[in-house]
Amino acid sequence: DIVMTQSPDSLAVSLGERATINCKSSQSVVYRSNNKNSLAWYQQKPGQPPKLLIYWASTRESGVPDRFSGSGSETDFTLTISSLQAEDVAVYYCQQFYTTPRTFGQGTKVEIK
């Protein structure tokens, strides 16, 4: 199985500041047929299911604010919230879809400083 490791486990950021979450896969997740990275990001708020933010490592899902962006390639990926808002307090997960079983990172909790 591909192991997904996120860092940090939690971070506290001031409102309006940048939040950066890292995700590392145990092997490359580049889908060779289209040269895209098979990586998605989710946001989960308490009592709710995860919500898809980004897929193919950098494609924003429809309706997701543009302060959320994804980057990275091969094994190292980043989710950036450019200007943290109060409603962004949540746990964020990365997930690889390069192969089955699909696997998720352990989550990063984002709080307001």
Added chain:
Amino acid sequence: QVQLQESGPGLVKPSETLSLNCAVSGGSISSYYCSWIRQTPGKGLEWIGDISYNGYANYNPSFKSRVTISVDTSKTHFSLKLTSVTAADTAVYYCANGTRWFDSWGPGTLVSVSS
């Protein structure tokens, strides 16, 4: 957008079978690929498996000997069966649309395994 809703018993006895349904609305089920994912405090999010509308299923080897995912013949819902459950199977179970990434999720249902 598609909406999904899980249903089933909230309490299952050890060694018995966990059975859940996922009702799909808001579009044709033939457009969907249903995945089952569970969440526990200890192991986080775990992909259990998925199935296409025409019944082709794919399972996580960690569950393969115990799990069956199916789609009903009228194609109004998907189902999950997990046999020989233990306390370790206590989790919130989600159905979600998609096979690569998951763009719609049900609200989830908590299943506790206890005698």
